[in-house]
Amino acid sequence: MAIWIDVTTSLNWNRPPVGIVRTELECARYALAARFSQATKLCYFDKSAGEFRELSKRQAKKINNLISGLYEVKQSSLTREAYTVSSAAQGKKGPRRWAEFASRIKYSLDSVENGLIRGWAAKAGNPRDKIEIVFTQDENIVARTMASQYRDDLARAGIGGGNCAFTMPLADLVGSADPEKTQRLDVIARSGRFGRRRLGTIAFDKGAFRFLTESQDAGPIVTFSREDVYVSAGLDWDNKDFNRIYNLKLMREFRVVGFCYDLIPFFFPHLCVGDVSSFFSRYFTELSWCADGVVCISECSRRDYKEFVRRSGCALPETKVVRLGSAIARSSANGLTASPVAEVIAASKYILFVSTIERRKNHEVLYKAYVKLVERGIADLPKLVFVGMRGWGVSDLFSDITLDPRIKDHIVVLNDIDDKELSALYENCLFTVFPSLYEGWGLPVAESLGHGKYCLASGAGSIPEIAGDLLDYLDPWDVQAWANGIEALLEKEYLESKEHAIRERYQVDEWSACVDGIFEFADKCGVRQVRASA
Structure with missing residues (x-):
């Protein structure tokens, strides 16, 4: 029996790994470390051929570089x-x-x-x-x-x-x-x-x-055996053909384990770009019929997935909740060379919000809350630092931030931040904020707590699962509540009491524990297949 980890998403990724890509790479990291009793191997889906392949030498080198943080985007002359x-x-x-x-x-x-x-x-x-x-x-x-x-x-x-x-x-x-x-x-x-x-x-x-x-080198085609388990944790809706994978499964009788990060496009299509609701519905329907097991990253995402299956009338595979790891290499500002990150840290006190800058993440409520704080005349108001790629539906927000004379000097936007810089930003901020309208997990909240920093967060979706009563949760739409919450945390003694509780009670989720849970679930699916065929 072998567990095959799909790295298709990572092979197509040309930026510092985040979110889903990080999960896929952490699975690959531990597969390459051979820390499990089962054989663990890497593969990718060749969509043009409709087949799985082992990695070529060039592809294996890219995965190793991504894991070690060395990969840089290079375009040949x-x-x-x-x-x-x-x-x-x-x-x-x-x-x-x-x-x-x-x-x-x-x-x-x-x-x-x-x-x-x-x-x-x-x-x-x-x-x-x-x-x-x-x-x-x-x-x-x-x-x-x-x-x-x-x-x-x-x-x-x-x-x-x-x-x-x-x-x-x-x-x-x-x-x-x-x-x-x-x-x-x-x-x-x-x-x-x-x-x-x-x-x-x-x-x-x-x-x-x-x-x-x-020169489009490709590794040899993978021929799964009936004892094998295929695990895919990537952006499958972009890179896979699950109808084809289902047919391969019927022919070769291997097991399939997929992932459910969230079903936001299905339940909240107005928070997503374009017509992705029908696209996601089709993907999760195909996954449900094909998979023997689905890993969910929170109890919330599992509830949503089961509700989707109920409404869609498709098969319900076995599910397991595995909390994502949140540990990133700790780093201070001392090792940073001259960069926008170093300038932010050196310039002043700041509050941090790490997230793709898009409508669902709700940066607008922070902009409006900051307008209220400026109008209240708060002395030495910290800067508000947004860290993330610019997404959809925020052109008016960026225009407001740029043109509003009350606020334009208070908000800083950073992008293309690596783990070292991100850790330094967490380490040196006053606290973080996370007003998302809905989440399947909320990794930046966990990363903030892992650095001992308090997070003023929305109570939407899965976010309360991360820290329980260690945090205060706000209505993501309530501008007044966010302004009041930020102002309260500017009181030093109050913030220190919150940080003390985090240091005493919060347990960081290690990636090793996350991957252990994924592999144990995959192994269980494989054992069930062997017994069924015996």
Whole structure:
């Protein structure tokens, strides 16, 4: 029996690992350390071939570098020079039967960034109609996606409500194309049976194209045995085909363990970008029929998952709750070189909020609370530091922060922070805040407590599971309560009493315990399969 850890998400990741990616990498770390009695191996899902593969030497090196924190985004000069992206003229007419559609579609095929073909497409007068983007080589489709991603710049320009962008990894196109055919890929927008328009082309240098297609190295195909267990903890809704995985499972009789981090797009679709509710529903339905076990990261996420299964009428696999690890390498500001993080720490006292900056995380309530604190004339009001990538639905918030003279000098936004810098920010802050509208866990709350720092948190979703009565929980919508809560914590003795309780009672969740729980559950699924087939 072997436990196979899927690292597909990590192989496609080009930034410091966070959240779901960190969970997948921690599973890989302990699998490589061979600390379990069962054989543990790494694999990834080759979507173009519909097969699982072992890692090539290059891929194994990337995973090891990600685990050790050494991975940096690098783009070879060959890849930069190997292709030319050109957008078709907006006014050019296609075949007559497509002319009406072509005249109504507005689009752009943009430059390549971080190995991604980028662009957008929307119907004039009917921006809610979603458009499929297909990439063809000699009329054969090599890849497809939907123009449904959100971009702030499109929203500001009033284009498709912002939800009409698309991306496609260049590596996926190269890996799916045939080096013996035309070295040109056409990018085409489609809608319905008769709507079609060419958006542009991606032309490759012939020698470079052959090199790129042949250098997409892949490990050998994995042939699971009936005693094996496959564990996937990544962003499966982006990287997997669970219908295909289900068919492989029927043929080879291995066991499948999946993950449920949250079902926010299903229960709260208004808090998510685009039409992801139906997308998530389909994914979790397929997972439920395919999986023998599902790991949930909180009791809240397990309740939500069981409710989803009840409403959907699909099968309910066995479930287990495993708390995510929250330990990150502790670091002080002493070792930091000159950087925005070092400047923030050195400049003044500050309150910290770690999270992707998007609507669901509710940064707006903090902005409004800070306006109230400024208007109250609070002396020496600390800066409010937001740490996270900019997401969707926050263009108005950023505009307010930039233009509001009452607040613009009080809020700092940081991005691309590694673990060392993040730990230093936790270590030196006064306290943290986390006003999220809903969570499946709430890792920044646990990380804050792990650094001995109090967190003024929302009581939504799973957050109270992390620390129980060690924290005070606020209504995420109550601006007055957040202003009052922050002001109270500026009283030194009150804050110290909160921190004392954390030091005395809070137990940090180690990643080793988290992975142990995952592997024990996987082992249980495998043992049940062996007994059933005996």
